[in-house]
Amino acid sequence: MLLLGIVLSGFLLATVAPWLHRVLGRFAGVVIAMLPLGICVLLGTRAADIAAPGGAVVESFEWVPGMGVSLDFRLDGLGLLMAMLVSGIGAAIFIYAGGYLKGERQLGRLYAYLLMFMGSMLGVVLADNLLLLFVFWELTSVSSYLLIGYDHAKAKSRSSALQALLVTGLGGLAILAAALMLADVAGTMTISELAARSDVIHDSPLSLPIMLLLIFGACTKSAQFPFHFWLPNAMAAPTPVSAYLHSSTMVKAGIYLLARFSPVFAADVLWAPLLTWIGAATMFVGAWLAIRQSLLKPLLAYSTISALGAIVMSIGVGSTYAVEAGMVFLLSHAFYKGALFMAAGAIDHETGEKDVDKLGGLGRAMPLLFAATALAGASMAGILPFLGFTAKELTFKALLKSAAAGPEGIALVAVFTISAAFGVVVAARIGLSPFIGKVRPTPVKPHDPPLALMLGPALLAVLGLAAAIIPAVLAMPLVRPAASAILAAEANPDLSLWHGFNLALGLSVTALVVGALVYVMRRGVVGVTEPLQRVLNAIGPAKIYDWALSGVIATAKFQTRALQSGYLRQYVFVTISTTVITMGITLALRGGLGTLPKMGEVRTYEAALVGLILVGAVFTGFARNRLAAIAGLGLVGYGIAILFVLFGAPDLSLTQICIETLTVVLMVLVFYMLPDFRNISAGPQKIRDMIVAGAVGAVMASLVLLTGGLRSGRDVSEFYAANSLPEAHGRNIVNVILVDFRALDTLGEITVLIVAAAGVYALMKVTPARPKREQEGGAP
Amino acid sequence: MNSTILQTATRYLLPLLLVVSLVIMLQGHNKPGGGFIGALIGAAGFALHGMAFGPKATRTALRVDLVWLMAAGLAMAIASGLFAVVEGSAFLTGQWGSVHVPGFGSIKVGTPLLFDIGVYCVVLGVVMSIVLALLEE
Known part of the structure; x- marks a missing residue:
């Protein structure tokens, strides 16, 4: 019940969150934070159980046994790392949100959405069943939609929320498709059993589509190039949401997925190069675009894209070193980016200014925030002795190892160095530049933020330092089992800070120095980044998204105009001609028209009756007024009733007569309300209608004749x-x-x-x- | 339509049509007929009444609200299927018994009859609600 309870508790608390907010007021955030904190501690106590390779806490409950879907939960090293991040940072976020949005009337709703997200995200990282994973995956997209669109009165929030939902939702569908194919190929829905069957999956022709769909889904969620564009727009959400979903947790769901399926697909020749280069491209594009930004949140958003790219790249490289580096990077990024986002929100909250270039000298007015932000920034820049430094060192080491194997490795080292240098610029712009230099006037007189706003950034920033200094306590128990789970082998990351003077350290220092230089000369560098931005603006993925969206809307409009005319005769016309055309084509193509059965002898009175019906039909077609048309139709109807009698179907005949009679009655009743007969049926329209009517008759008659001739074997009648x-x-x-x-x-x-x-x-x-x-x- | 001839004729025709409609419905299991056809004949009778005396009079003559008639019909049809469920067979399996009527002998009675009466009520209700709605326009 432990894991199920952990996942469901968020949803349960979400249902009463608005009420809690009403009752507890400003203390609601702190009270709600006790749930994620409790979950985090609870998970921490189980860390020892899963420390051994292959160790896991497993739970299973029946859900839809007929389809092989069950509530399977599994806590292994990777799940533990993610779940502790989700719950631990969640606790900080709830306290922070209570302070950040104090006095907001809708805050209770925000709590509810955030709790729903937390439950979904915990579900994603703990689910051990493919469909269960998909369900929670979609729920994270839905809660992200609700959270980005929290400020629903603003058009920008709504369109950003929709964009994020459509992009990540598309990825979710890809994952559903992949999950179903995977279950079919491997014969199991249980994720932890897939690795053992990777040979079977690998040999299947579906292996490639499954892998590509999974990568596609992961890339949309984790904002990998070219699907990165939704993430900066998602900054329309309130800052606590950005800090939680769009930097430290939800955007890592894609990375989690790739890491989770890494043991299954690592043997595939395409897996490593695809992930490596998607990651490298994302890392570079994100870093390149980040230094162009001057607003706090976009700056952080683009650097988040870059960091996500770096982690995907590490998983792609896939060596023991690289995976260990990726997990350390993931942990350190969650710490410093969560802290920086919350700090950025605090700066905005206390000064009313979002533009970094218009901020300066805040250090004296808000020393505590300065300290926290600088610590987080230092970790981001990769300065000794922060966890960001450890992550960067490990990544360099892993890349250098693969660089020895070929020129691609050298290219990766170069790209990573440049991106790291740009990361230093972003770190300096947020962690340093607002606080030093000349004091700039701000809309609100700055002072240190209240405790609720300080706690989160300070805690995470200090964690980024402490985890690097005493890795054995804070980093090792999380990183090692996670890396072991991905590698399906024992990992043993070297998290010590000092490895002596070597090439990796040299590259780290190079990145720092280059970053510092770029920071000083950033106005010139921004000009250099201009062409890429211009290309992306003109034909970039965001543009393509816009085109696709407006294309869909235009198609929907056209289709609605074409089909939903509001005129009954139009609907009848479209329905009938579609039926006739599709059925006629099928009959013609399958040779149905040529094989009409032999008919029996036709008696004189039968021929006379059919002649009468035909006369009625033609008369109806040429009738000048409605009354004549009704009479003509009546002739057809009663004629058919007699036909039924002749062929031994008295029940049908009786029904037909009754229906004909009632039709006449109804016609009489509505007679005066109908539009002028000549207006709706005259000229070319009439000829068109007669052709359609004739075609219906011809197709239906041949169909009936054909089915009559096709009877064989056991007869139903x-x-x-x-x-x-x-x-x-x-x-x-x-x-x-x-x-x-x-x-x-x-x-x-x-x-x-x-x-x-x-x-x-x-x-x-x-x-x-x-x-x-x-x-x-x-x-x- | 205020026609004395139509009104007088309707006074005699309506009961006749209703009797016919009931007979058609009841004989349906063995001879041509059934709930659907019977209801259409009955509806024709009431439609005639509506044209002769107006929709308000017809609503009174019907005695039951049409919504109730339709609902009761559907309920009867579903209930007829539930007998089988109680018995342990599949929903809507026909259940039969015989009733002894003094001076007539025994008659077989089954749930399909109840089902057919349900169909009768629904169809009569549907047709009449459309006809009356049009008449009231």
Whole structure:
């Protein structure tokens, strides 16, 4: 029950969060934070159980046993790292949100969404069933949508929320497809069993599509190039949300997925190069675009994209070193980026200024925040002795190792060095530049933020330092089992800070020095980044998204205009001609028209009756007024009723006569309300309608003749004839079929009838208020 | 439509049509007929009444609200299927018994009859609610 409880508790608390906010007021955030804190501590106590390679806490509950879907949860090293980040940072975020949005009326709703997100995210990292993973994955997208669109009165929030939902939702569908194929190929839905069957998966022709779909889904979620564009827009969310979802947790779901499936696909020749280069490209583009920004949150958003790229790259390289480096990077990034986001929010909150270039000299007014931000910034820049430094060192070491193998490795080292240098610039711009130098006037007189806003950034920043200094306590127990789980082998990362003077250290220092230089000369460098931005603006993925979205909307509009005319005759025309055309084509292609069965002898009175019906039909077509048309139709209808009698179907005949009679009655009733007959049926329209009507008749007649000739084997009607009296005590087969053999169909039909009657009644009796447009004499 | 001829004729035709409609419904299991056809004949009778005396009079003549008629019909049809469920067979399996009527002999009675009466009520209700709605326009 432990894991299920952990996942569900967030959802349960979410249902009462608005009420808690109303009752507890400003203390609600702190009270709610106790849940994630408790989860984090609880998970921490289980760390020892899963420290051994392959060790895991496993739970399983039945859900949809018929489809192999069960509530399987599994806590292993990777899951522990992610779940502790999600819950631990979550605790800080709830306290922070309580302070940041103090006095906001809708804060209770924000708490509820955040809790829902936390539950979903914990579900993603703890689920051990493919479909369960998909469900939680989608729930994170949904809660992200609600959170980005929290400020729903703003059009920008709404469009950003929709963009994030569409991009990550598309990825979610890809993952569903991949999950279903994977389950089919491997014969199991249990994720932890997949690695053992990687040979089977690898040999299947579906292996490549599964892998590509998974990578696609992960890339949309983790904002990998070219799907990175939604993340900066997601900054429309309140800062606590950005700090939680869009820097430290949700965007790492894609990385989690790649890491989780790494043991399954690592053997594939495409897996490593794809991830490596997607990651490297993302890292570079993110870093390149980040230094262009001057607003606090976009600056952080682009550098987040860069960091996510770096982690994906590490997973792609896939060596023991690289995976260890990736996990350390993930941990350190969660610490410093969460801290920097919260700090950025605090700066904005206390000064009313979002532009880094317009901030300066805040250090004296807000010393505590300066300290926290500088610590986090130092970790981001990769300065000794912070966890960011350890992560960077390990990454350099891993890349250098692969650089020995070929020129691609050298290229990776170069790209990583440049990106790291740009990371230093971002770190300096947020951690340093607002606090030093000349004091700039700000909209609000700055002072240190209240405790609620300070606690989160300070805690995370200090963690980034402490984890590097005493890795055995704070980093090792998380990183080592996680790396072991990804590698499916024992990992033993070397987290010590000092390795002596070597090439990795040299590259770290180079990145720092280059970063410092770029920071000083950033105005010149921004000009250099201009072309990339211009290309992305013109034909970049964001543009393509816009085109695709407006294309979809235009298609929907066109289709609605074309199909939903509001005229019954139009609907009938479209429905019938579609049926006739599709059916006619199928009949013609399958040779159905050529194989009409031999017909029996035609008697004189049968021919006369058919002639009469034909005359009625043609007369209806040429009738000048409605009354004549009704009479003509009546001739057809009664003629068919007689035909039924002649061919031994008295029930059908009776029904047909009744229906004809009632049709006439209804026609009489609505006669005066109908539009002028000549207006709706005249000229070329009439000829078109007659052609359609003729085609319907021809296609239906050939279909009936064809099916009549196709009867073979056990005949259904013979079964009914034989069983009607002994089984159902009735001699009238038609009625017995209706009320006994196929009674369920009849039950469905009378239900539909009642619904139809309700519809007719509503159309007749409920007159809606006329739209204003119409009253003003505009076209409807 | 205020026609004395139509009104007088309707006074005699409606009961006749209703009797026919009931007979058609009841004989349906062995001879041509059934709930659906019976209801259409009955509806024709009431439609005639509506045209002769107006929709308000017809609503009174019907005695039951049409919504209730439809609902009761559907409920009867579903209930007829539930007998089988109680017995342990599949929903809507026909269940039969015989009733002894003094001076007539025994008659077989089954749940399909109840089902057919349900169909009758639904169809009559649906057609009449459409006809009356149009008449009231």
